[in-house]
Amino acid sequence: MDAPTATPGNEARQQPSVIAAVAVMLFLSTVTISLRFYTRRVVLGFLGIDDWMILAAFVCGASAAKRPARTESIFAFGRPVLLMTEDEMSSNRLEEWYTFLLYAASLSCSKISILLLYRRFLILGWARICNNVVLAIVVACSIWVMITSLINCIPLRAVWDKTIEGKCLSLHVKYGSSYAHVITDFMIFVLPIPFVISLKLGRRQKIGLMLVFCVGFVACLISVIRIVVLSLMDLSDMTHQLASLAVWGAVEVNLAIICACLTTLKPLIVRILPRLLKSSYAADSGQLAYIDQGTGTAARVSRNHGTIVKAESASFVKLDNARSNDSEEYEIDDLEGQIQRGVYMAAPAKVYARLP
Structure with a gap:
């Protein structure tokens, strides 16, 4: 062939x-x-x-x-x-x-x-x-x-x-x-x-x-x-x-x-579009939000609902008496060394919901 x-x-x-x-x-x-x-x-x-x-x-x-x-x-x-x-x-x-x-x-x-x-x-x-x-x-x-x-x-x-x-x-x-x-x-x-x-x-x-x-x-x-x-x-x-x-x-x-x-x-x-991805969470009473130090963002929670606590070398925001209400917003924001809605953060941090 x-x-x-x-x-x-x-x-x-x-x-x-x-x-x-x-x-x-x-x-x-x-x-x-x-x-x-x-x-x-x-x-x-x-x-x-x-x-x-x-x-x-x-x-x-x-x-x-x-x-x-x-x-x-x-x-x-x-x-x-x-x-x-x-x-x-x-x-x-x-x-x-x-x-x-x-x-x-x-x-x-x-x-x-x-x-x-x-x-x-x-x-x-x-x-x-x-x-x-x-x-x-x-x-x-x-x-x-x-x-x-x-x-x-x-x-x-x-x-x-x-x-x-x-x-x-x-x-x-x-x-x-x-x-x-x-x-x-x-x-x-x-x-x-x-x-x-x-x-x-x-x-x-x-x-x-x-x-x-x-x-x-x-x-x-x-x-x-x-x-x-x-x-x-x-x-x-x-x-x-x-x-x-x-x-x-x-x-x-x-x-x-x-x-x-x-x-x-x-x-x-x-x-750029602040209303496009506006966060809204229904939080339970006493829920904790984890704050990962050094990640560059900080917690923003409703006034009189948040206090900073420490646990295992990490920071948490405790949502005191938080109500299940979609109008109560718990957002990630760019804060450093500022007081915002009753929460003070001295260093950059990032908030994540800690689930039950």
């Missing part, structure tokens, strides 16, 4: 779709992370470790997103394998390996950032334990993915240089890392749902939270779609097939960053 020959139809590139997906998602993640840092640094006056983790995720994601477009132009990424030289194939495999490392690092940093953010409000026993367990699982999976990538072949150069004989891990190991990402995605998505359901929120806040959760659910679905695309790939023509995988990868990584940033933008939205 004659060897297959390249035809003009085979030479069609997938550059436009790859570059368009990369550009759009990179733009959206750039906007959201910029707004997040403005909110934290300018509006609230602080930056936490979760902010730096999401910045690391963005840097890795941006570097990974640029590589497919760069490879498309220079090393014929997305081009049928029959039309490529051995040098182009080797360069393409090297770029693929770098991109996978950066994507994995970006997803890991995004998940760690989200879980560190969860620690600010999942403060009760079972919730905090679950959050810490998921965080440990994410860190362990991230380390596992990095190690398996670095020892994918021995010697490592055999990953991209097929003229070198080496021992390489099977494709099932690569698929395993993708499965791990999907499982942890859904764990992170589900983790805060019981807490959110138990909150007494106004309609606008509920709608806002639902939108954030919808974006998070879409990110989980993208992870599943990427695995399906990966499993259906034609291994005999990987370079041509990898273009579609790069598109889904860019969407997945940048959606994770966007999800991590959306949940931090409420103070900025409240400052």
Whole structure:
């Protein structure tokens, strides 16, 4: 049988779709992370470790997103394998390996950032334990993915240089890392749902939270779609097939960053549109509101209803004789060293409802 020959139809590139997906998602993640840092640094006056983790995720994601477009132009990424030289194939495999490392690092940093953010409000026993367990699982999976990538072949150069004989891990190991990402995605998505359901929120806040959760659910679905695309790939023509995988990868990584940033933008939205996300809670008598020192916001409670108490090196606002009345508002605000409605805070703090 004659060897297959390249035809003009085979030479069609997938550059436009790859570059368009990369550009759009990179733009959206750039906007959201910029707004997040403005909110934290300018509006609230602080930056936490979760902010730096999401910045690391963005840097890795941006570097990974640029590589497919760069490879498309220079090393014929997305081009049928029959039309490529051995040098182009080797360069393409090297770029693929770098991109996978950066994507994995970006997803890991995004998940760690989200879980560190969860620690600010999942403060009760079972919730905090679950959050810490998921965080440990994410860190362990991230380390596992990095190690398996670095020892994918021995010697490592055999990953991209097929003229070198080496021992390489099977494709099932690569698929395993993708499965791990999907499982942890859904764990992170589900983790805060019981807490959110138990909150007494106004309609606008509920709608806002639902939108954030919808974006998070879409990110989980993208992870599943990427695995399906990966499993259906034609291994005999990987370079041509990898273009579609790069598109889904860019969407997945940048959606994770966007999800991590959306949940931090409420103070900025409240400052710009103060009535849009106005909080309203029905508090029970003697309920405690946790104040996380150093997070940059402070308590604002109704006059004669709040007193500062200390417990376990943390501060609490005790809502004395609070009534179940939607007109009584307990809001998060930007206060420092001020008296507001009878509550004095000497340092930045953040209020979270402590549930019964």
